[in-house]
Amino acid sequence: MTNGLRGGIDLGGAKVQAVVVDQEHRPLGTARGATPREGGPPAIAEAMTQALGEAARDAGVELSALQGVGACSPGDVDEATGVVTNAANLNGWAGVSFPLAEELGRRLGTTVRVGNDVNMATLGEFRLGAAKPYDSVLGVFWGTGVGGGLILDGKPWTGRGGAGEIGHTVVERHGRRCPCGNHGCMEAYAGRGAMERAAREAHEHGRKTRLFKLMEERGRDRLTSGLWERALDHGDKVAEELMDDAVDALGTAIGSAVNLLDVPAVVLGGGMGIRFAPRVRDDLQRHMLEHLFNKDDPPALLVAELGDLGGAIGAALLVLEGQGSDAAAPAPAT
Numbered sequence: 088m089t090n091g092l093r094g095g096i097d098l099g100g101a102k103v104q105a106v107v108v109d110q111e112h113r114p115l116g117t118a119r120g121a122t123p124r125e126g127g128p129p130a131i132a133e134a135m136t137q138a139l140g141e142a143a144r145d146a147g148v149e150l151s152a153l154q155g156v157g158a159c160s161p162g163d164v165d166e167a168t169g170v171v172t173n174a175a176n177l178n179g180w181a182g183v184s185f186p187l188a189e190e191l192g193r194r195l196g197t198t199v200r201v202g203n204d205v206n207m208a209t210l211g212e213f214r215l216g217a218a219k220p221y222d223s224v225l226g227v228f229w230g231t232g233v234g235g236g237l238i239l240d241g242k243p244w245t246g247r248g249g250a251g252e253i254g255h256t257v258v259e260r261h262g263r264r265c266p267c268g269n270h271g272c273m274e275a276y277a278g279r280g281a282m283e284r285a286a287r288e289a290h291e292h293g294r295k296t297r298l299f300k301l302m303e304e305r306g307r308d309r310l311t312s313g314l315w316e317r318a319l320d321h322g323d324k325v326a327e328e329l330m331d332d333a334v335d336a337l338g339t340a341i342g343s344a345v346n347l348l349d350v351p352a353v354v355l356g357g358g359m360g361i362r363f364a365p366r367v368r369d370d371l372q373r374h375m376l377e378h379l380f381n382k383d384d385p386p387a388l389l390v391a392e393l394g395d396l397g398g399a400i401g402a403a404l405l406v407l408e409g410q411g412s413d414a415a416a417p418a419p420a421t
């Protein structure tokens with residue numbers, strides 16, 4: 088119990104990432120599996136269990152040697168009970184409540200705490216990654232959708248449980264329909280899913296684009312961030328326009344959020360964010376500045392440092408936190 092080894096599991100729409108970290112939060116072993124597309128929450132819990140088992144083997148330790156396990160999940164997560172409700176992108180989880188912490192605990196034979204995926208990734212960057220020097224940060228996780236996490240004065244701010252939804256702040260009144268059902272949300276322009284729908288529409292209206300040809304060639308069933316990158320490398324006009332729109336929307340929403348919160352730092356992460364940050368960072372900064380009220384002192388625009396493992400490493404921090412959200416305050420810096 089004193090070796091300080093902890094497990095972290097990041098449940099995503101496409102993959103499960105598991106990690107075993109040491110006291111210094113260094114990954115000793117990792118494993119990745121596909122998120123089951125059938126079998127519902129029990130099958131997903133089993134896949135998470137297997138991924139952590141593999142990560143432990145990779146680290147050369149027994150599961151029983153772990154001090155505890157933290158997991159993060161999309162959907163509405165009750166951190167006190169570990170029940171996850173309405174993880175709509177996951178098989179069989181739309182409108183359903185599932186006691187994820189309890190199920191994982193039973194399978195793994197250890198204590199498991201569960202947190203919201205974006206909040207854990209933000210906490211990871213705040214405690215261990217790019218936002219370490221700051222006392223407040225806005226995390227923006229750009230992937231299939233766009234999630235946000237907030238830490239204010241050292242404490243995660245979750246509102247009444249639903250704070251941080253920067254993807255659903257409005258960048259265009261009466262604008263494009265968002266997957267959430269509202270209109271004009273930032274995610275309706277910047278989310279990878281929305282970008283794919285817009286590309287498909289342009290293609291169906293006769294615009295020339297290599298995006299879908301590339302998708303076929305690569306045997307993919309969706310426009311992954313890698314395919315977008317390839318199309319941009321080829322100078323694909325449709326891809327360029329949609330990417331410009333996405334970055335404009337991101338910058339607009341971030342600028343507005345900064346006007347409201349005046350955080351000193353913004354961390355950009357997520358699959359799209361990490362891949363495209365080198366390419367779009369200057370444009371993003373420019374669009375953000377356009378909308379800043381206080382242009383003389385813009386926040387630092389940072390890129391997530393923990394990368395693909397960020398969610399899992401952030402989740403492993405849950406083992407060190409006490410019960411309830413009060414206890415999620417960071418330990419003093421060392």
Ligand SMILES: [Zn+2]
Pocket residue numbers: 254255265266267268269272274275
């Ligand atoms: Zn929305």
